[in-house]
Amino acid sequence: MAISSSKCRSNCHVRSISLPSRSHPTTLRIVDLINKLQSSWDAASTLSSGSVCAGLSGLEEVYVCLDDLLNMRSTQQTLSCSQQEGFINELLDGSVQLLDVCDYTRQTLLPLKEQVRSLRSALRRRKGESGIETGVAEYANFRKRMKKDAKRLMAALRKMATKLEDYELENEDHHLSSVMRVVRDANLLGTSIFQSLLSFMATPVSRPNKQISRWSIVSKLVHTKGAISWDQEEKQVDLNELECVDRALTTMCKHISREGVDGEKLQVAQCKLEDLEIEIGRIEDALEGLYRFLIRTRASLLNIMSQ
Template sequence: MASKYHVRSISLPSRSHPTTLRIEEEINRLKTAEAISQYSASESICAGLSGLEDLYQCMDDLLNMPSTQQVLSQNQHEKCIDQLLDGSVRLLDICGIARDYMFQIKEHVQALQSALRRRKGDSSIESSILHYYSFRKEMKKQAKKLITELKQFDNKVGASPLQNQDHHFSAVIRVLREVNVMNACIFQSLFSFLSAPVSSKQAKWSLVSKLMHKGVVSCEEKQEVVNELEKVDAALCKHTSDVDKIKIAHERLVALENSIQGLENRLEFVFRHLIKARTSLLNIISH
């Protein structure tokens, strides 16, 4: 995964409004966090989601300021307000979808762990593995669709220029838009993680199993493992009755489960922040 989130530069005025400076600083900190590159895929995304939490806390502080509430209330009929509200709804939906996938992955991981513990022969384990790969393929398909949508979301944000001449109002809308863009960008990284390749070799377990017993193929040959999902794929692909290899598969499943739990926890916090931010904005413009 790249060490930086590919978010377009913020087109800020030469002098930012004091009330938005903190959010601008948080956004730029997220965009330039070089330390992310040293982590595994899931840790990188967790770091991004954690940064989103900080960003939304700053946004909450901004929306609670009397001056911000006044300027938004006075301009509540502006088209850009409706666009922000529409965007927040879709981000909530997408965050909910991501949370559902975390839950489903954990279910499949637990089923695989149970199958490996039983060791009732290749056919029993094969069934669990094929079921897991089928889920992975469907998740990959849906994740790619969401990545495309999130890219379009990014392009739409800010597509309509701000006509309002109030500097404070323009500054607030600008940073609220950029918060949505950053959110969409980090969600793109998450769904890229979930859409990791599922090898056709891995999906055809029976054939692979036979070839491996004959020593014809190694599933990790010339294969670069990118994230925890792919590490599990590789471990399951080379599974045999060998105790050491079963142990490796167990270890990678545990690592994946822990990674997914971390992502799920962070997504839960982001989901709550999204709801709170949307509620605050609705309350402001309804008065």
């Protein structure tokens, strides 16, 4: 089943924010970036690698401006002299979680890409039914492990978002309350986008039925909608890249005979795997840039706490 963007984002929505026009220009710039990114994020119809990359790139832009704000002398003096140590500590804890999730996805996408390459190689060599069967099963089993880890991290991000939302941010010091609000909302948007990335990585993989044939077992490992034909499913719902691979592998496995693999179905599976490998690379690039600025934001918060 395709992951609906509305379903995914309904549980991690960041409200549009606004600040008085007398706020610092950098603060207003961050508010504008957050609102624009949230608007485009909500408008995306499908949770695909393209929408995920756009979200990660937009989030990096937010954190670039946030880093500028946190390194302003006025901001550092305001936060270091305030009574908001608990809030800053919560932001520090949250920054660790975002870094952990970002690092997890970076570290997981590499072996996923290797699995895709390995399966592409197995299909290209056509070393018989057993070789293809092994490659598909290994890929599907890796996907299931990835889904389990992703769901665990999504739960941690939801807890983090709840804590941040519960903080009272109103303060007589306008600059302090403005800074606290944009930092909080940048982190909330980060949890939202990372939850969506993890949802993309946790695309469902069905468990096999032990009573069916071995090729049907491989098919079930990657099968999500067996009752709907390829053309019918394509018309009914947009599929992300992982689901497109699942569907192509399922169809290919169903058309294997003693004479070998159906050439047309094999070619489709190879093309879908190639597309997935390209998109994984794009997500990796977007994560690399964002990861650097998440580290810088954490360093800036630590520097403020030490003053």
